[in-house]
Amino acid sequence: MTIAAGALQNRAFAEPPGSPEEVRSFQIPGGPVLALVDVNVVDGTGAPARPHQTVIIKDGRIAAVGPMNSVHVPPGADQHRLVGRTVLPGLVMLH
Numbered sequence: 001m002t003i004a005a006g007a008l009q010n011r012a013f014a015e016p017p018g019s020p021e022e023v024r025s026f027q028i029p030g031g032p033v034l035a036l037v038d039v040n041v042v043d044g045t046g047a048p049a050r051p052h053q054t055v056i057i058k059d060g061r062i063a064a065v066g067p068m069n070s071v072h073v074p075p076g077a078d079q080h081r082l083v084g085r086t087v088l089p090g091l092v093m094l095h
Contacts, residue, residue, distance in 0.1 A: 032058065032059055033056070033057070033058050033059075033063075033074050033076065033077040033078065034057040034058075034077060034080070035054060035056055035057075035073040035074075035078065035079045035080065036054065036055040036057070036080055036082055036085075036087060037054050037068060037073065037079055037081045038052055038053075038054070038068055038081055038082060039053055039054075039055060039085050039087045040052075040053065040084075040085065040086040040087070041053040041065060041086075041087055041088075041089065042086060042087070042088050043089075044088065044090075049086060050067075052067060052068050053065060053066060053067060054066065054067070054068050054071040054073065055087060055089055056071060056073065056077070058074075062089050062090060065089055
């Protein structure tokens, strides 16, 4: 499983990356349980981004989203601390 996470505030209107190495710089490889820690979450409702969130992805599906201090990271999860990065959970392959 690969999850894409980018710094939207820095690259929102940039040209798409061209080389495979550039594309890989936006991907996070992960195992069966992945934790994205300290991210900004845009939920698609028009509400402001929620800072300092944790997103748990289990077997390719979102299992939990919430504030860092209330979402438990399962033991053995691949943790990625992504301070300042923004994620849009659930939006995949919508180009």
